[in-house]
Amino acid sequence: MDPDDTSTGRAGADHPEPASARGTRSRWLPVAIAVAAALLMLAAVVVVSDLAAGDGDTASDITPAADPSAPDSAATALRDSGAQLATVDCDPADLRQGRDAARAYYRDVLDCLDRAWRPVLDRMGVEHRPASVDVADVRTTECGELPPADRALGLYCDADHTIHLPYSRLATAVGGTDEPAFLATLAHEYGHHIQALTGVFTEAGNAMSDVGAAAESEVGRRFELQATCFAGLFLDAARDTGLGDPSRGPEVAVQDFADWSGVESHGGARLQQQWASTGFTGDSVAACDTWSARAADIGGAGERSGAPASP
Ligand SMILES: [Zn+2]
Numbered sequence: 001m002d003p004d005d006t007s008t009g010r011a012g013a014d015h016p017e018p019a020s021a022r023g024t025r026s027r028w029l030p031v032a033i034a035v036a037a038a039l040l041m042l043a044a045v046v047v048v049s050d051l052a053a054g055d056g057d058t059a060s061d062i063t064p065a066a067d068p069s070a071p072d073s074a075a076t077a078l079r080d081s082g083a084q085l086a087t088v089d090c091d092p093a094d095l096r097q098g099r100d101a102a103r104a105y106y107r108d109v110l111d112c113l114d115r116a117w118r119p120v121l122d123r124m125g126v127e128h129r130p131a132s133v134d135v136a137d138v139r140t141t142e143c144g145e146l147p148p149a150d151r152a153l154g155l156y157c158d159a160d161h162t163i164h165l166p167y168s169r170l171a172t173a174v175g176g177t178d179e180p181a182f183l184a185t186l187a188h189e190y191g192h193h194i195q196a197l198t199g200v201f202t203e204a205g206n207a208m209s210d211v212g213a214a215a216e217s218e219v220g221r222r223f224e225l226q227a228t229c230f231a232g233l234f235l236d237a238a239r240d241t242g243l244g245d246p247s248r249g250p251e252v253a254v255q256d257f258a259d260w261s262g263v264e265s266h267g268g269a270r271l272q273q274q275w276a277s278t279g280f281t282g283d284s285v286a287a288c289d290t291w292s293a294r295a296a297d298i299g300g301a302g303e304r305s306g307a308p309a310s311p
Contacts, residue, residue: 067207068222069291074199079289083123085116085237092242095179099135099167102177106133106165106186109243113190116237120285124198131193132160133186135167154185156192158201163189183244184256184276187234191227200226217265221298222290224266225275228257229288232279254280267299 068075092108095101114130121128138146141164143157153173154165165185174181195201204223208216235243235250244250258273266272274297279288290298 068200068203068219069207073291074203075289075291078120078124078198078200079286079291081120081123082284082286083120084284085233086119088112088116088238088241090238090241090243095177095182097171097177102165102167102171102182103133103135105179105182106135106163109183109186110163110190112238112241112243113187113234116234117190117194120194121197126197129161129197131156131163131190133163133165135165137166137168138164154189156189156196158192158196161193161196163193165189180244180252180256181259183235183250184231184253187231187253188227188257190234191230194230195223195227218295218298220265221267221271222293225271225293225298226288226290228260228266228272229275229279229282229290230285231257232276233282233285233288234279235276236280236282251280271297271299 067073070076090109090112092112093101093104095105110131110133114128118128134141140146141155141157142159142162143155146152146155146164146166149166149169149172153169154163156163163186165182170182170185171177192201195204200223204219208219211219232254235253238250240249243253245252254276255273257276258269260266260269260272267275275288275290282288
């Protein structure tokens with residue numbers, strides 16, 4: 001993967017690591033946003049490789065098929081389940097300035113995410129393991145070194161199901177504690193957590209192991225766009241609650257994805273927002289089947305959407 005494929009906007013970035021890189025990188029599912037999207041790819045990539053190596057209590061235990069688009073794969077099983085999220089009532093702590101306030105906000109929203117996604121995991125027969133969030137500016141995690149701030153805003157570490165969102169990184173990127181951005185990013189990262197628990201994460205990594213760079217990027221974009229679609233599903237499940245804008249609710253976070261870039265890694269701003277909307281208006285996880293979506297809907301080299309400058 002080309003770590004330098006994102007030049008503008010906020011790039012979410014977590015891709016499964018190809019098998020060829022197993023054991024050579026720390027495992028990260030970088031989340032986010034930052035100046036360079038590439039890093040994200042590294043993170044996700046790393047995570048998967050370690051998962052595939054089978055160390056510890058990870059999604060690799062699910063032993064998914066190698067191809068996420070295969071009829072009997074974890075990805076298709078998730079789609080065919082037609083599972084729906086539970087409607088949840090969320091009233092998180094106010095997102096004020098500062099790390100402690102961000103931590104409290106994230107934890108409250110994580111509780112909502114856990115409750116909303118539980119029926120899906122139950123339908124899939126998957127053990128539910130809550131995700132945790134860490135807002136500290138840590139240098140090392142269970143998945144290895146945290147990429148530098150100019151490479152990633154955050155990461156999902158599958159080794160301990162921790163979403164790392166160093167407060168200073170996202171706050172700097174968005175110019176403060178902007179709730180739509182914080183909410184969208186957390187919901188997207190939680191989407192990777194769902195992918196990990198259901199086996200899609202490992203499956204995507206396996207699918208990337210034996211293909212060329214172009215196909216590898218395509219798998220990565222399907223992976224990222226699905227996580228964003230999953231974020232949209234959650235935002236819809238929490239539609240009538242205290243999340244987001246007082247008048248528009250969590251829908252404002254759907255619009256935040258229009259600020260995400262990373263064309264090669266994440267599909268660009270237009271497709272990020274498109275898939276977030278698809279989830280927001282979708283009825284079930286079936287709406288988020290990026291694995292069988294047309295090429296035009298998952299982007300690529302020809303997709304150069306107008307991502308705004310980095311906030
Ligand atoms: Zn991601």
